[in-house]
Amino acid sequence: MICKQQFPFRFGTSSYIIPADIIPNVEFLKDKVDDIELVLFESDEFSNLPSPGDMQKLAELAEASALTYSVHLPLDVYLGHPDRSERERSVGKCLRIIELTRDLPKSAYVMHFEAGPGVDINAFSADEKRLFTEALHDSISMLLKGTAVPASEFCAENLNYPFELVWPVVEAFGLSVTLDVGHLEFYGFPTAEYLERYLPYARVLHMHGTLEGKDHNSLSFMKPEALDLVMKALTDAPVQSRVFTLEIFSQEDFDSSCRVMERFVLSD
Template identity: 40%
Template sequence: MSDADARTISLKKAFEFRLGTTSYIIPDDVLPNIAFLADKIDDVELVLFESDELSNIPAPDQVRELKKMARDNGLTYTVHLPLDTWTGSADESVRKSSVEKIKRVIDRMAPCDPFAYVCHLHGDRRGRNPVDNPEFWVQQHVKSLTEILSLATPHDICIETLDYPFSMVESVVWDLDLSVCLDIGHLIIGGYNVEEHLDKYMHKARILHLHGVRQGHDHTDISHAVPALLDDLMDRINRADQPERVLTLEIFTQRHLERSLEVLRPYANKV
């Protein structure tokens, strides 16, 4: 496929769900990425970060431009809240700082009326056993999210499946009536049963993340995805009787996007 052909690929309004990808597809800032993607997809995941040294949180004038670009192009945004937050930390200063960082982002992005916010509930370490005291960890997450909900509705906060069993934090979703972000790539690379997770959590899933897993690495294109998995996923979400959802191709290069759109093209209702 030539670069010229790649530029013409569009699956905008081609499904019963909203198809999205990340704000880091071309090597440029957020606004040029939105301009590049506007005629190709329905939603853009704004991947945001903030640290003492670096931040890509849009300034107020950029937020106004993002809002205008969304309105003019029929786009929605999902906002990926900063990764360097520890809302379950036993250290109250760390927990409170994380809550304030998340609240700043929600407050800044509110004028864009995001479709939803994606939230990671990090532990102290990676892997299937993220903390030594899971019960207290969950209590801390509940405390943090209760504070965050002063700025957002429960429906709009989507807790993402990570590398630990999601059952460890599902009570947070149930107790606060939150939503779920089912990251299929994370489930695959973690060795979890995707079908079981779709069965159990789909009714709460407003966002799904889809990306390829190859040689132990995720967030690649989906050209190697198991056809039966894609068939099952499309059967579940590409239906008029389903609630509005976003399926985000959580990848970070133009080439991976092109390949992934080609894989999804046969499932499109209209192109």
């Protein structure tokens, strides 16, 4: 099942489908999808950041195959951290990725709003929630001052806490949304309500199923009624540039997810 150019949105998946580096993955996927989520890491222990030569290769592959890239900013950035020096470090890390990917054709930058490693935002007091959103406001202000990328290209992703907590920050800066439907289902948020409220602002959707208490599995493990809700919403309000990302990490999950999507392909 080839899902490239089959839907009223850009169909995509992650840059880790086969057990190889980013370039082989893009070469494997380029004729199967419209968009590839580049999952980039940079730490003292490990980095998968492409070299300048690799970046040129990614740009060439995109041009030859009508690809775009959604760039997932590093997971170890904490834009809502109470310590401003940590926020500055996090913003600096994001800006380095933005500069690195400057010449790629991009659909979006995906970002997480978190307060620190292992911090449970659901446990915050009212005062802690206020400080968290003030910290996010400060970080986003720094980020946008540090780049010419339009605010709308940055997409805040819903995580394990109610998205309405950070919505005022998204709205204030004119950011977009990454609507992670897999997270909605996994954490028990009302998918239909989130679609109604946030889909108009969503440049990206993340799609994945839950298996044995873990998310980021094949779409075959997402409740069919949830997938039907999403597909109806996307069909009723088509946006060709919107990205539908299978946020999964194996060829088996990719192949089975594509088979699930087959029933939504319109016949001629």
